[in-house]
Amino acid sequence: MTRAARCPVCRKPADPQYRPFCSRRCADVDLARWLRADYVVPGRDGEAPVDRDIATDFPDDLSTDFPDGPHRH
Numbered sequence: 733m734t735r736a737a738r739c740p741v742c743r744k745p746a747d748p749q750y751r752p753f754c755s756r757r758c759a760d761v762d763l764a765r766w767l768r769a770d771y772v773v774p775g776r777d778g779e780a781p782v783d784r785d786i787a788t789d790f791p792d793d794l795s796t797d798f799p800d801g802p803h804r805h
């Protein structure tokens with residue numbers, strides 16, 4: 733087959749030496765992504781408070797301006 737393998741990181745033609753990547757750098761990038769994804773999932777809970785603070789502040793501000801007040805009661 734003549735299907736050229738492409739680097740999944742930058743989509744350049746893969747180098748047989750670093751298959752399926754085009755270079756060692758891209759192989760490292762892919763590995764780093766995997767490690768990071770694995771690392772971020774359990775750590776995300778610790779970062780949640782920042783998002784929660786905004787989320788709890790938003791609906792409270794909207795309820796006073798929205799015709800949703802009577803409906804809530």
Ligand SMILES: [Zn+2]
Pocket residue numbers: 739740741742743744753754755758
């Ligand atoms: Zn690449």
